[in-house]
Amino acid sequence: MKILVTGGAGFIGSNFVYYLLEKHPEDEIVVLDLLTYAGNLKTLQPVLDKIKFVKEDICDREAIFKLFSEENFDVVVNFAAESHVDRSIEDPGVFLKTNILGTQVLMDASRKYGVKRYHQVSTDEVYGDLPLDRPDLLFKETTPLHTSSPYSASKASADLLVLAYYRTFKLPITISRCSNNYGPFQFPEKLIPLMIARALDDKTLPVYGEGLNVRDWLHVKDHCSAIDLIIRNGKVGEVYNIGGNNERANIEVVKTILKALDKSESLINYVKDRPGHDQRYAIDASYISKTLGWKPEYNFETGIMQTINWYLDNKSWWEEIVSGEYKNYYDKMYSGR
Numbered sequence: 001m002k003i004l005v006t007g008g009a010g011f012i013g014s015n016f017v018y019y020l021l022e023k024h025p026e027d028e029i030v031v032l033d034l035l036t037y038a039g040n041l042k043t044l045q046p047v048l049d050k051i052k053f054v055k056e057d058i059c060d061r062e063a064i065f066k067l068f069s070e071e072n073f074d075v076v077v078n079f080a081a082e083s084h085v086d087r088s089i090e091d092p093g094v095f096l097k098t099n100i101l102g103t104q105v106l107m108d109a110s111r112k113y114g115v116k117r118y119h120q121v122s123t124d125e126v127y128g129d130l131p132l133d134r135p136d137l138l139f140k141e142t143t144p145l146h147t148s149s150p151y152s153a154s155k156a157s158a159d160l161l162v163l164a165y166y167r168t169f170k171l172p173i174t175i176s177r178c179s180n181n182y183g184p185f186q187f188p189e190k191l192i193p194l195m196i197a198r199a200l201d202d203k204t205l206p207v208y209g210e211g212l213n214v215r216d217w218l219h220v221k222d223h224c225s226a227i228d229l230i231i232r233n234g235k236v237g238e239v240y241n242i243g244g245n246n247e248r249a250n251i252e253v254v255k256t257i258l259k260a261l262d263k264s265e266s267l268i269n270y271v272k273d274r275p276g277h278d279q280r281y282a283i284d285a286s287y288i289s290k291t292l293g294w295k296p297e298y299n300f301e302t303g304i305m306q307t308i309n310w311y312l313d314n315k316s317w318w319e320e321i322v323s324g325e326y327k328n329y330y331d332k333m334y335s336g337r
């Protein structure tokens with residue numbers, strides 16, 4: 001099978017490439033990535049001889065059509081996106097362009113060149129949020145879309161477009177909507193790697209509001225195994241929720257990291273809340289479990305310790321990032337908080 005992995009130099013896409021190489025060494029993999037601030041070719045360095053890498057923008061229709069005409073892909077898995085909520089609040093434009101129009105270009109090329117499966121990697125954020133005082137409520141695939149941030153609105157728009165291409169053009173699509181991922185190679189602007197990197201440097205840890213917002217954490221490898229099952233055995237036209245059943249308040253996560261690193265809780269700094277901050281995400285993943293037999297391998301306690309150890313063992317990967325252009329981003333984004 002020949003698979004195009006877009007956004008394969010980012011966090012989840014690169015983990016997916018490693019997952020495929022291990023689980024399906026017979027597959028041919030082409031990675032397409034624009035290498036924005038979030039993409040890092042160093043992540044794929046050890047396997048560049050086993051895959052083909054193309055630096056390209058998913059919004060560039062001409063380049064994408066040319067690639068599809070040359071490669072004859074069986075499957076497209078679209079991870080390419082602008083993915084950070086805080087950045088979408090600062091500058092929504094690029095989120096609409098990449099996440100919506102880029103998706104359209106990939107689907108148009110998939111239609112024209114007869115791709116057998118187009119898989120859209122979406123997010124639980126398309127469902128909006130759940131109240132903190134109703135632990136009985138979970139997102140199901142049938143939960144109405146109800147977004148909060150420019151990021152989640154762009155992802156929900158893309159989902160609707162993907163479903164429209166299925167209904168109108170019979171494009172063989174699937175969609176997955178996953179909860180918060182953690183694990184190796186996550187860019188240190190997201191909660192877990194940001195807190196690990198800053199705690200290691202004895203810097204303050206910026207916790208939004210009172211730190212009571214809840215996220216449902218899933219190890220990235222479990223996300224990859226779910227997507228792999230969907231592209232091989234999933235039903236065309238379906239949406240699959242993926243989640244870890246590991247709900248944690250942000251402050252609990254931060255305290256777990258501090259304890260594991262033997263750092264003081266006095267590093268915690270409660271800062272101004274994120275505008276429109278979603279309260280709680282929680283996924284009902286029973287449909288993918290029942291229909292495709294998926295179940296997560298990691299629990300949060302062991303997964304987070306492995307992740308902390310990965311960041312300790314791979315300082316050169318993230319130290320370069322936090323000392324470069326990203327430092328200016330951090331100073332700008334957090335100075336008013």
Ligand code: NAD
Pocket residue numbers: 006007008009010011012013032033034035036037038039040056057058059078079080081082083084098102121122123124155177178179180181182187
């Ligand atoms: P990321 O920001 O780490 O990686 C995104 C990748 O896309 C980067 O390598 C970047 O260079 C590339 N990219 C951006 N714009 C591009 C363009 N125009 N053309 C080609 N490549 C481009 O993101 P991530 O956390 O790995 O998320 C991957 C996907 O999974 C996203 O679609 C995101 O919405 C979704 N998702 C993420 C999570 C999570 O917790 N991180 C959870 C559920 C769903």
Ligand code: DAU
Pocket residue numbers: 083084085086122123124125178179180181189190191192194206207208209211213214215250274281
């Ligand atoms: O649920 C899936 C989504 O998870 C994905 O679609 C997004 O791409 C991904 O970025 C993630 O979104 P979140 O907004 O939940 O992740 P983030 O790591 O930015 O924040 C997690 C929680 O931690 C959130 O409640 C905000 C809070 N937070 C975050 C940062 C960066 C802080 O308290 N301080 C911070 O500095």
